[in-house]
Amino acid sequence: MTITIQRGEVVEVARGSQRRRAVPGMGLLDSLGVVWKHWRESFRQNRDFSDIHGTFTEQYPDERPNLPEAYRNMPILLFDDETGHEFCTSCFQCQRICPPQVIHMTQAKDTTTGKAVPSVAEFIIEYDACMSCGFCAEVCPFDAIKMDHHFELSTSDHASLTVHKQELNRPVSYYQSIAPTLWEEAKAGAYKKLQGNIKRRPDVIGIAPHLVDRIAARRAELAAAAAAAPPPPPTAPAAPPAAAPPAEARKLTPEEKAAKLAAIKAANTAKQSGATPAETPPAAAELSPAEAKAAKLAAIRAANTAKQAGTVPAAEVPPAPVDEKAAKLAAIRAANAAKQAGTAPAAEVPPAEPAPVDEKAAKLAAIRAANAAKKAAAEDNETERN
Template sequence: MTITIQRGEVVEVARGSQRRYAVPGMGLLDSLGVVWKHWRESFRQNRDFSDIHGTFTEQYPDERPNLPEAYRNMPILLYDDETGHELCTSCFQCQRICPPQVIHMTQAKDPTTGKAVPSVAEFIIEYDACMSCGFCAEVCPFDAIKMDHHFELSTADHASLTVYKQELNRPVSYYQSIAPTLWEEAKAGAYKKLQGNIKRRPDVIGIAPHLVDRIAARRAELAAAAAAAPPPPPPATTPAAPPAEARKLTPEEKAAKLAAIKAANASKQSGATPAETPPATAELSPAEAKAAKLAAIRAANTAKQAGTAPAAEATPAPVDEKAAKLAAIRAANAAKQAGTVPAAEATPAPVDEKAAKLAAIRAANAAKQAGTAPAAEVPPAEPAPVDEKAAKLAAIRAANAAKKAAAEDNETERN
């Protein structure tokens, strides 16, 4: 609905209740009373804020007003004092939220690739239409736009009120001087975001326009100084660290090492290649160790009947761990030279009587294939075990060596 007012008519607007005076001249007396009251109170001393009366005038411009930190007049853009990089990334948030739409910006692009860069190429604010609402400063996620305290903008040149980026730029130190508390609250987040944006800005893009030439010249000076500087001396060679002390061998490792050396020497004297003795993969129980010893003795007896090794070598009669290991290795080598399959091959670490019987049957079959009669079972001597673990290890290695020799013979027969 549109309200139309006829020209030439007087429209009376009543605001609140109008006081009616019965005696003429009473309104004038009331007005004079208000004047008298203010004149009288202007002589009172103002000891605190509640006692302030009368009218006061600052002697401007000799006396400058003390403005609060949150005072807002016109927007400005901030840049870092040290690097010269602007905090603005041209996110367009301030341009979208501006009520009178007086902010205009364009985003910078990489001149090589043509891709957008988190920096603003141009930023324009129309000060003559800005309403100083401060929405742009509140919505800026990078704390790049703030409200200035400068209010002396009166000019007869209307075109100068369209302000460009170079005129809007202010160092961070300037805003810190007029609003130290507000900047201290936003400082950490603003600098953290700025460092991330600097990494994505090539060359001098994102630097305040009036600092581009200065920073480019400074970079050239640093590059020339680095090229003219003598090369740094080579780093001093540090002496090689002394070798770490050898780990002391356990008694079991010493015994195994000595047994391997003796087996290699024995094979060298007989002209045969010693069988490899891979390390044990599992530990045996007392029953398994006894069955393994019995299998090694049977293999030695089979080799003896074939005439390839003396009977003394296959007798595991020693009472210490070194002799037990050496006997097991020699038995395996003798079985390999005889071309028979020792009973140790079929003995998968038996733990019951059935496994022991199976080992005995296989030992007899191996002897039969060699053309000899199986020797009577020789029960193993019951030496006082010094190290049961070493004996187990020797028996397992003998079985593995015999198994490998049998596999090689079978391969030869197939070929």
């Protein structure tokens, strides 16, 4: 029997064979038969939902409901059983997505530096307004927030429904017991990220606060590591000894960093200066005061000579070049002054040494400059005479 259904048409569908329908009231008996079958089969338990018959009722307080793994009721926070570290890094993703806005958190801070640490100091969920949507668990990139199966939350104490981190924390083993396959899927990624985050958590930050023995153990471990670690390197005198890195796992404080950077720069400069002149002694950086004086003196002399020789007033003498740089600068200035004073071609002037770092080089440069200036002055006299 084909039935064409048009909009607005009433379609009568007659059930049963033509012969059966010859006797009126058979449809009524059929419906009684359906109910009878339900009644008869209802004395059998139907737990697997294999068919529509049988009693489905669970005697709830006596029988615990067999909840599916993906059942979700209220969010909880996970921490690692072994290390006690919480998975949460306070990335604020859950707080941002929460439709009723019941998630609140404070990021943990390093007590010595005040810098943010990928860990959560306080985490609050208002269970009374939570709508169990599970968005927070879905969005969490660290698998730190998961949906619990515990649903018997009725209480006469309203305030107890504002749940803090202390009550939200659950070990991973608990979540594994309620949702084994779901955790199996998330496990590898969650632990990988957790290991990365543990490295960035100084002191005992990130360990679930109720695990006092874990925290004590971690403190003891840290103290032992600090005692065993070598003293801070001399290149970082600015870093306070308290913040000295006890182990390579520690994150460096900015002061330590600055000290390190200064040391590296100094080393690089020394390396550069040592590389250019072959005769330069390796300990160029350490200039003795006497040598520095000599270099200064030479530079002054050179400058004076140039002044005397030239018609153009020479550049002012540098006040007190204490290092090889200053000496070099002085030499260059002297040479320039001489050049300006004289009309001699630039080729005559010896090229300024790129880095006369020692007093010898400085003296040499000064003498050369003086000679060049004298020569130029003599040539000038000759041309005037001529």
